[in-house]
Amino acid sequence: MSIVNSPDGNSPEDERPFEDDLAADRPSIGRALQKARIEAHLTVDDVSNATRVRITIIHAIEQNDFAPCGGDVYARGHIRTLARAVRLDPAPLLAQYDAEHGGRPAPTPAAPLFEAERIRPERRGPNWTAAMVAAIVAVIGFVGFTMVKGGGADDDSKTQVAEGSTPTVKKATPSPSATKPADPKPEPSDSAIAAAPQDKVTVQVSAADGRSWISAKDHNGRMLFDGLLKQGESKTFQDSSKINLILGDAGAIQLFVNGKKIEDQFQPGAVERLTYTKGDPQVG
Numbered sequence: 001m002s003i004v005n006s007p008d009g010n011s012p013e014d015e016r017p018f019e020d021d022l023a024a025d026r027p028s029i030g031r032a033l034q035k036a037r038i039e040a041h042l043t044v045d046d047v048s049n050a051t052r053v054r055i056t057i058i059h060a061i062e063q064n065d066f067a068p069c070g071g072d073v074y075a076r077g078h079i080r081t082l083a084r085a086v087r088l089d090p091a092p093l094l095a096q097y098d099a100e101h102g103g104r105p106a107p108t109p110a111a112p113l114f115e116a117e118r119i120r121p122e123r124r125g126p127n128w129t130a131a132m133v134a135a136i137v138a139v140i141g142f143v144g145f146t147m148v149k150g151g152g153a154d155d156d157s158k159t160q161v162a163e164g165s166t167p168t169v170k171k172a173t174p175s176p177s178a179t180k181p182a183d184p185k186p187e188p189s190d191s192a193i194a195a196a197p198q199d200k201v202t203v204q205v206s207a208a209d210g211r212s213w214i215s216a217k218d219h220n221g222r223m224l225f226d227g228l229l230k231q232g233e234s235k236t237f238q239d240s241s242k243i244n245l246i247l248g249d250a251g252a253i254q255l256f257v258n259g260k261k262i263e264d265q266f267q268p269g270a271v272e273r274l275t276y277t278k279g280d281p282q283v284g
């Protein structure tokens with residue numbers, strides 16, 4: 001079998017492009033996101049409003065500057081969120097990011113840094129339900145007593161008329177109307193929220209005020225969920241001992257842990273790392 005060499009003495013295999021040349025032809029992550037955004041006729045403000053990602057971070061990512069993201073985990077989350085907002089498949093971009101930044105980050109180990117602040121015990125107000133029931137019973141009893149007394153007076157009047165005597169006209173005293181007090185609207189009690197098993201930790205994440213990227217792992221570091229939670233959607237996670245959360249936009253999230261609502265004042269656009277166990281929140 002003969003081998004045909006090129007005129008300059010190189011074999012045909014030498015004419016194949018190098019892998020570096022192919023990589024040079026591939027657009028950068030930021031360029032790909034920017035091009036897709038422009039083709040979708042979206043401004044940076046449009047993408048920021050839809051994803052809750054700050055405008056400065058979007059501009060930085062489109063310039064391939066991932067430092068403002070605060071780390072690989074957040075950078076991957078922002079890339080995924082922005083790609084979906086401009087109708088682009090995030091998988092190739094994430095693979096490209098991992099290849100350019102040393103691979104996919106390892107699962108974050110549990111550490112005291114992730115421990116959520118202990119929730120102060122809720123102060124219980126007066127028992128309005130019992131007070132309301134007592135008031136209703138008192139009003140019904142008074143009305144019933146007035147009706148019985150009035151009925152007895154009518155019987156006496158009829159007896160006097162039948163015997164020919166002059167009936168005594170009694171002025172009717174207007175009885176107070178039975179006004180039912182307005183039902184107070186107390187805050188949802190523990191029993192109004194779905195009961196959670198005491199031998200496990202149960203965390204419900206709801207996108208109440210907008211959509212947010214979230215990540216949830218169990219106590220072994222196994223990924224339970226990693227993606228975008230749209231407004232109105234909820235996810236419930238359960239583990240035998242611990243749930244680790246990362247909230248891309250904590251201000252849009254409402255949390256229920258072990259059947260209790262978490263009242264932390266998360267700021268819009270803030271990234272929060274939280275860990276909850278089956279003993280949270282603490283009861284004072």
